[in-house]
Amino acid sequence: MPPAGLPGLDHQTLAGAGNGLRHLSVWRQTIAAGAATPAHRHDCEEVIVVASGHGELHVEGRVYRFGADCTLVLPASVDHQLINTGSEPLHLIAALSMAPVQVLTPDGRALPLPWQA
């Protein structure tokens, strides 16, 4: 069910703090056509494996276009945003080197998540 605060984003925590992990979380997400994550950052490293769909990764003013089977690598603490620019759902798996995952807005405020991170 899409969380109210993040329209177009379907989230599943595959593994994380709820499984006793302290340094690793793995999420499965689907971004609907035309939808996007908010701009945000994590104080941990992140790797996104794109299963299907097309999109753009915006990182500190730069735009990277990607498609299925691309891997996106994000160093810790860089602001980023994922946008589904295609006409199909964007399916991805994200691995983060933190559990639970904290999400910060570009101005440093904590972004409450509508799921157990």
Add this chain to the structure above:
Amino acid sequence: MPPAGLPGLDHQTLAGAGNGLRHLSVWRQTIAAGAATPAHRHDCEEVIVVASGHGELHVEGRVYRFGADCTLVLPASVDHQLINTGSEPLHLIAALSMAPVQVLTPDGRALPLPWQA
């Protein structure tokens, strides 16, 4: 190309130390029907997302059967082995909270990897 030392195991490092990461590595692996990883452990947490296929996870004497869309969660430093018990290739993505990844045999020796970890 299957590495000579690990027959039946096809490996791709999607992200890791070669990308500047220090706390996160993501691998894509295929285990051929009937093949298995050696028993091994890492001094880091690991999450395995099974894309397709069937297999067994052996963890310190226990056996867990899994199939497609299962997620396997391994705490740090537990000996484990993945076995493809099906008739099709076993496709998976593994995330590890370490870069580069060190692999140890159950008796604590470093297991040299035939790929850049």
